Amino acid sequence: MAKVLLRASLVAVSLVWVLAAQTVLAAEVKRYVVEGSRAAELDSCVEPTERMRRMHFEFIKHQRISTVHEGIRGTKYSLAGCVECHISYDGQQPEPINQPDQFCGACHAYAAVDLNCFDCHASVPNPQGLDAEAQAAHRAAGVEKLVQSGRNGEGH
Amino acid sequence: MTDKTDRAENEIDAGRRDFIGVAAGMTAAVVAPGVFLHSVAAAPRSEPVNSDVRWGLLVDTAKCVDGCSACVEACNEENGLNLQTPPKGESERKWDTQKAVWIRKVKLQDNQTGRITNLPMMCQHCEHPPCVDVCPTGASFKRADGIVMVDRHLCIGCRYCMMACPYKARSFIHDETSGQLTSVPRGKGCVESCNLCVHRRDYGEESTACVDACAAEGHHAIVFGDLKDPNSAINQQLKEIPSRQIREDLQLNTGVRYSGV
Numbered sequence: 001m002a003k004v005l006l007r008a009s010l011v012a013v014s015l016v017w018v019l020a021a022q023t024v025l026a027a028e029v030k031r032y033v034v035e036g037s038r039a040a041e042l043d044s045c046v047e048p049t050e051r052m053r054r055m056h057f058e059f060i061k062h063q064r065i066s067t068v069h070e071g072i073r074g075t076k077y078s079l080a081g082c083v084e085c086h087i088s089y090d091g092q093q094p095e096p097i098n099q100p101d102q103f104c105g106a107c108h109a110y111a112a113v114d115l116n117c118f119d120c121h122a123s124v125p126n127p128q129g130l131d132a133e134a135q136a137a138h139r140a141a142g143v144e145k146l147v148q149s150g151r152n153g154e155g156h
Numbered sequence: 157m158t159d160k161t162d163r164a165e166n167e168i169d170a171g172r173r174d175f176i177g178v179a180a181g182m183t184a185a186v187v188a189p190g191v192f193l194h195s196v197a198a199a200p201r202s203e204p205v206n207s208d209v210r211w212g213l214l215v216d217t218a219k220c221v222d223g224c225s226a227c228v229e230a231c232n233e234e235n236g237l238n239l240q241t242p243p244k245g246e247s248e249r250k251w252d253t254q255k256a257v258w259i260r261k262v263k264l265q266d267n268q269t270g271r272i273t274n275l276p277m278m279c280q281h282c283e284h285p286p287c288v289d290v291c292p293t294g295a296s297f298k299r300a301d302g303i304v305m306v307d308r309h310l311c312i313g314c315r316y317c318m319m320a321c322p323y324k325a326r327s328f329i330h331d332e333t334s335g336q337l338t339s340v341p342r343g344k345g346c347v348e349s350c351n352l353c354v355h356r357r358d359y360g361e362e363s364t365a366c367v368d369a370c371a372a373e374g375h376h377a378i379v380f381g382d383l384k385d386p387n388s389a390i391n392q393q394l395k396e397i398p399s400r401q402i403r404e405d406l407q408l409n410t411g412v413r414y415s416g417v
Contacts, residue, residue: 068307070204071299073358080338120308120343122336 039085046076056082079117084125096123201358210302211352212281212383212411213367214390214399219377220274222263227276227378230369231259234353236337243331256327256342258350259366264417273417276366276378278350279304279325280402281411287317287326296347302383302411305351313345322403325349352380383411 033039045052047059059077066072086103087094098105098118108115232238235258242251264273285304287296295310296317306317318326326349333343339355342348353364367380381390399415401408 064309066204068305068309069297069299071201071301071354071358072204073200073355074202083338116343119332120336120341120346122338122341126338 034085034087034089037085045085046081079121080125083121083123087125094124098123199360201360205299205301205357207300207302208384210283210383210411211357212302212381212390212413213352213364214379214381214393215275215412215414216377216379216393216397217273217275217414217416219375220276221373221375221377222272222274224274224373224375225261226369226373226375227366228257228259228261230365231278231350234365235340236335236342239335240333254330256329256348258325258327258348260324275414275417277323277325277402278366278412279321280323280408281350281352283409283411285408286320286322286406290316290320292316299354301357303352303354303357304349305354306347306349308341308343308346308348311346313347315347317347321349322406322408 039045045056047055060079060082063075063077064079066075067078082104083097087097088102089095095102096105096118097103098108100106100109104118229238237256237258240255242248242255246254259276259278262275262277264275265271266273281302281304283298283302285296285298287304288298291297292314293310293312295307295312296304297307298304313328315328318324318328326347328347329342329344331344336342353361356364363380364378367378370376370378379390379393381388383390383394385391394413397415399413400417401410401413402417404410
């Protein structure tokens, strides 16, 4: 009887550990998701996480043709979407996402891929969504530069 | 017994009324913002553009004011061209000729009569664009809705299109860029030009930055619209006032028309 009890308690403890480990893993994965963004409310990106890790470049590579040539902007894959959800902030200032310690840049540096998406594309979310008045206010307050990209992550 | 039933029914009715009231309130609260948001921001395009529309501009040079550059500034702001900085040590004169410009204000003078005409000159969005003919990679292309633009993913920066364009409408980005706008990606080594605010088209907005700016100045010299829609404002105007294509001898059938030149 004592043996059975011991075994049961061991199983219970291990279950708790497994759950805890998963929670920690999930927290790790969500590290680069902006709090309060759309992504923060989701379990995974626009595709399951594993698929995103392996295929994200395929998704945006094909999507760019339909966007530029056919004007389709409503697809779920979008580079601007990556930036919007995965940007992190140093205080108020967004860190360009292609920097070697940021969401895109870190993995690209690790995998030794040299991409130039952010030579042209904005590497921080920018205030296009704001109306002219808000933009003018930003300019007046001198925080406009805070939402501009830098090019210092890719091409290491 | 009947009394009892009546009361019970009345209670049920009251409960029902409350429930329906709350439900209606909740529905309104949930649905109303959606309806409101929908009316403000049109959904981004999900179907490919087609040739049922052809976007174009009509410039009334009689209304274009000497010294006004509202359209140029609005264009620069809309497309992030105002974020350009000259390379170190570049003379101002050289920078003026090298920086990317999508709209130029052009002043014409008839030397015999002295009559001065002002007009904004940008990509004319030809039906048969020479820039597309000469592009070796297919980067310079015409979208189905008539917008002539550059696919920067394909552009190798050879600048044949700049040579081919009769309107001097294209610019080359010589230097690394920073601070691009999300809606207008642009970078070193590519050619670019007016794309009739293509991001605005795809999000269903009604006009272009230059048209808005001109109207805000009170000049209303530029009209934007669909050249294939007989009821569009631009077609009504084209029907009414005499207009021309610039260099119509080249038979490019431009999408940008001018009156008073």
